[in-house]
Amino acid sequence: MSETTPFLFLVLSLLTAAVSSGSGELDILLALPQTIQSSATPNPFSSWIPAASPCNFVGIKCDQNGSVTELDLSRQWLVGTVNFTLVCALPSLEKLALGFNSLGGNVLADLDRCSKLRYLDLGNNRFSGSFPEIPSLVELQYLYLNKSGLSGAFPWGSLRSMPNLVALSVGDNRFEPSPFPLEVLDLLDLNWLYMTNCSIQGKIPPGIGRLTKLINLELSVNNISGEIPNEIGNLMNLWQLELYRNNLTGRFPPGMRNLIKLEKFDASRNNLQGDLSELSNLTNLVTLQLFVNNLSGGIPPEFGNFQKLVNLSLYTNQLTGPLPEMLGSWAEFNYIDVSENFLTGRIPPNMCNRGKMKELLVLQNNLSGEIPATYTNCSTLTRFRVSNNSLTGVVPPGLWGLPNVNIIDLEMNKFEGGVTSDIQNAKALGQLFLANNKFSGDLPEEISKAESLVAIHVSNNGFTGRLPQSIGELKKLSSLHVENNMFSGLIPESLGSCDSISDVNMANNSLSGEIPASLGSLPVLNSLNLSDNLISGSIPSSLSLLRLSLLDLSNNRLTGQIPESLSIQAYNGSFAGNPGLCSYTISSFRQCSYHPGMSKDIHMLIVCFSLLAVLLCLCLGFCFYINKREKKRGRSLKEDLWDVKSFRVLSFTEDEILESIKPENLIGRGASGNVYRVVLANGKELAVKHIWNTDCNNQKKARATTPILGTCEKRSREFEAEVETLSSIRHVNVVKLYCSITSDDSSLLVYEYLPNGSLWDRLHTSRKVELDWETRYDIAVGAAKGLEYLHHGCEKPVLHRDVKSSNILLDEFMKPRIADFGLAKILQVNGGKDSTHIIAGTHGYIAPEYGYTYKVNEKSDVYSFGVVLMELVTGKRPIEAEFGDYKDIVSWVSGKLKTRESVLSMVDLRIPEAFKDDAIKVLRVAILCTATLPNLRPAMRSVVHMLEEAEPCKIVGIIIEEDENVKSKAIQPVDAAKVKPES
Structure with missing residues (x-):
């Protein structure tokens, strides 16, 4: 027994006495806010x-005698801990509702003293520890503990004493794995059972058929295996059945046809087999989600008569045959995704009859026929994807101009005709995919009015005429692929105004004229392919300023000198097939003439002397630095003159920081300095990075003998400007910088202290076991949002340049912070040409483009973050001996993308089976981030979106119905979120 137990008994006895005296309930209630805010x-x-009177308090209800019967403080932004001893001293309490807050601490066994409770809601909080035995709560009817932070073994045995339980919601907690609790099967009055994501394993027992009053049954995101029992057919009152993300096998049992009241059914991401015939009688279905299974056979024609059906998602199965002709024509149909099957026949014409349809996704099937003209009136459509089928005919003109559509994907079909001027009305269109068809005619000038376009891919068609000369008006355009067509005329000069474009491919057309010099001013252009055209003139010197990972100007009619900065090994073959070109350095081209009056020997002599001069300066600087460092040893930092620049309200002084920079406080070493933990007098903890200004020391010493330009002063000003920029960052996932303290010899950066260390420590040390998948996922999303803010949310984008797991720090709640901007560089948006000339970063995280160019952009951060995601999923370091010589985690992962088994084998063994599919979705994002070509990597905004779509067990929330007859909570998965990452 703890030391506090006698005190609690004393409090309880005094409270009991106070209640009998008439003022007790008031005293109890007034004591609660002492631990809750x-x-x-x-x-x-x-x-x-x-x-x-307590009966007039917010959240309090009383009976006719003035006794408190209800305490309801749900959704009141509460924090702190609940004194259950006090709460349960309210003698007439029947309802305790504290859901949707941020309450913490343990749920004490004193809860069992609330013996008159009928309604208990502690869900959606941050409690810890296990839930206590509560056998005394015999009158309980509603028990809501979902997403409350609980763990350990759940006391299923307590349910035996609650025969009147109507609603049981215990999902989204980290309980110890257990078979389906048989105690639940005796709760014959249950109408709501929510056990999603609470570590249930084994089979669904046949006894589930006893719960005939159930209207909602949710068992998703567990490790349930075996077949769906036949007895499920006894639950004829079911309104919602959720079984997704388990390991269910077999066919739908014969009893399924009895569930005629079922409106929402989700059994996606299992291993179900057989056909859908057992579902053909479920005429009240509103939502049907069965994606990612092994279902076969046809889609029952009866589905076309379902008059409530609005959402149908059957993608990634083995379904065959046609889609029902009348599918979706009755209700306000929302979306259909039947992609990645073997369906044939035509696209049903009437799915947008009620004008509410948003997504039509039927890609990768064997559909034929034309696009029904009815969809030209479907103004609500946001996604129209029919790629990789056998569709034919001319695209209805109105389809090009749908006002809300953000993706039109018609690739890999047999469409003919052209793109009409209607496209000017597609103000939301971001992606236009038309490749591999039989389109012809011009691309209309009006395409430049579709101002949201990010990607235009029209390759491998029969387009002719000139490229739109106004294409420069597309300020968001990032990718332009028009290769393998019959375009002619000049490359549009206005293309140089597309500041967001990173990927241009115009190969194999009949383009002529010169390469516009304006292309050299594109700040993020990364890939340029103009090969196999009729382009003439010289190569603009401005192309030397680009950060290109791919350059191909081969097989044209170019003349003149190849710029020396482009004459590198990475561009071997980039200029072949241009006999009019010459080069100073590429032996396969004829040699250009040297400048008059300068022989080759004199030219080389100048280069050699320049290199020797640089080496001499470096040696002198190093010697002076060593001498200076030796003199400084033993001298206190406080002897220097320091300049303090604060960026937030400070609760400490300069001396407090300087006095703490000593060996016993050292907590880390980095390439640019040491890191110290500082504990202030008020108990606040800080992290201080001490950076030696070695270049400045060298320059000061060198000035005594050699006149040197003021590069130290310039470097100091740049350092201060960069720190000031970083100090202005205000984001929950970026570490806080409080101030800088600088002297002539060194600088101190004062940051917030993060007690849980780095992600590297948590993943790759003995504490690795502490990171469960939900925490890893939250870290991934938080870190991604931090990088997204740096790239897209700052006035000038910030390139971190050293993203790695050791630079992602974790606070007391395991929330991530991006840290260590020692290598960060503010991108010069206006100039667009700023870059680093040293390889910055850490081995294993460095993007491959460093191998052939030092001019990198934010896509290098994306690559490094992809490596971090691979660490989170696999638990491996970026460099491991098991990967083999000269291999890193990226090449190791790519070598295992052969079978489902080999992919699953990469997932960290500490991640439970139920979450492995979630981990694979994050791994898929990591693979996209680590694409070899930077332009193929997504922007951080897209990375955040994809990670959010990969959220484990995405839940809308809880709707509380206070109806006298049905007091239940509808916990429904977000249907629209469960879509495949096909964009």
Whole structure:
């Protein structure tokens, strides 16, 4: 027994006495806010005053005798811990509702003293530890503990004493794995059972058929195996059945046809087999989700008569045959995704009859026929994807101009005709994919009015005429692929105004004229392919300023000198087939003439002397630095003159920081300095990075003998400007910089202290076991949002240049912070040409483009972050002996993308089976991030979006119905979120 137990007994006895005296309930309630605070507006506790009756307090209800019967503080932004001893001293309490807050601490066994409770809601909080035995709560009817932070073994045995339980919601907790609790099967009055994501394993017992009053049954995201039992057919009152993300096998049992009241059914991401015939009688279905299974056979024609059906998702199965002709024509149909099957026949014409359809996804099937003209009136469509089928005919003109569509994907079909001027009305269109068809005619000038376009891919068609000369108006355009057509005329000069473009491919056309010099001003252009055209003139010197990972100007009619900066090994073959070109350095081309009056020997002599001069300066600087460092040893930092620049309100002084820079406080070493932990007098902890200004020391010493330009002063000003920029960053996932303290010899950067160390420590040390998948996922999303802010949310984008798991720090709640901007560089948006000339970063995280160019952009950060995601999924370091010589984690992962088994084998063994599919979705994002060509990597905004789509067990929330007859909570998965990452 703990030391506090006698005290609690004393409090309880005094409270009991106080209750009998008439003022006890008031005293109990007034004591609760001592451990609970609210940030809600208005604050519910503002009405809790001694002079008022408790029955008038916000959240309190009383019976006719004035006794408190309900305490409901749900959704009141509460933090702190609940004193269950006090709460359960309210003698008439029947309802305790504290859901949707941020309450913490343990749920004490004293909860069992609330013996008159009928309604208990502790869900959606941050409690810890296990839930106690509560056998005394015999009158309980509603128990909501979902997503409450609980763990350990759940006391299923307590349910035996609650025969009147109507609603049981215990999902989204980290309980110890257990078979389906048989105690639940005796709760014959249950109408709501939510056990999603609570570590249930084994089979669904046949006894589930006893719960005939169930209207909602949710068992998703567990490790349930075996077949769906026949007895499921006894649950004829079911409104919702959720079984997704398990390991269910076999066919739908014969009893399924009895569930005629079923409106929402989701059994996606299992291993179900057989056909859908057992579902053909479920005429009340509103949502049907069966994607990623092994289902076969046809889609029952009866589905076309379902008059409530609005969502149908059957992608990634083995379904055959046609789609029902009348599918989706009755209700306000929302979306269909039947991609990656073997369906044949035509696209049903009437799915947008009610004008509400948003997504039509039927890609990768064997569909034929034309696109129904009815969809030209479907103004609500946002995604129209029919690629990789056998569709034919001319695209209805109105389809090009749908006002809300953001992707039109018609690739790999047999479409004919052209793109019409209607496309000017497609103001939301971001991606236009038309490759590999039989399109012809011009690309209309009006395409430049589709101002949201990010990608135009029209390769491998029969387009003719000139490229739109106004294409420069597309300020968001990132990717332009028009290769393998019959375009002619000049390359549009206005293309140089597309500041967002990174990938241009115009190969194998009949383009002529010169390469516009304006292309050299594109700040993020990474890939340029103009090969196999009729382009003439010289290569613009401005192309030397680009950060190109791919350059191909081969097989044209170019003349003149190949710029020396482009005469590198990475561009071997880039200029072949241009007999009019010459080069100073590429032996396969004729040699250009040297400048008059300068022989080759004199030219080489100048280069040699320049190199020797640079080496001499470096040696002198190093010697002076060593001498200076030796003199500084033993001298206190406080002897220097320091300049303090604060970026936030400071609660400490300069001396407090300087006095703490000593060996016993050292917590880390980096390439640019040491890191110290500082504990202030008020108990606040800080992290201080001490950086030696070695270049400045060298220059000061060298000035005594050699006149040197003021590069140290310039470097100091740049350092201060960079620190000031970083100090302005305000983001929850970027470490806080409080101030800088600088002297002539060194600088101190004062940051917030993160007690849980780095992600590297948590993944790759003995504490690795502490990182479960949900925490890893949250870290991935948080870190991605931090990088997204740096790239897209700052006034000038910030390139970190050393993203790695050791630079992702974790706070007390395991929330991530991007840290260590020692290598960060503010991108010069206006100039667009700023770059680093040293290889920055850490081995294993460095993007491959460093091998052939030092001019990198934010896509290098994306690559490094992809490596971090691979660490989170696999638990491996970026460099491991098991990968083999000269291989890293990226090449190791790519070598295992052969079978499902080999992919699953990469997932960290500490990640439970139920979450392995979630981990694979994050691994898929990591693979995209680590593409060899930078232009193929997504931007961080896209990375965040894809990671959010990969959220484990995505939940809308809870709707509380206070109806006298049905007091239940509808916990429904977000249907629209469960779509494949096909964009």
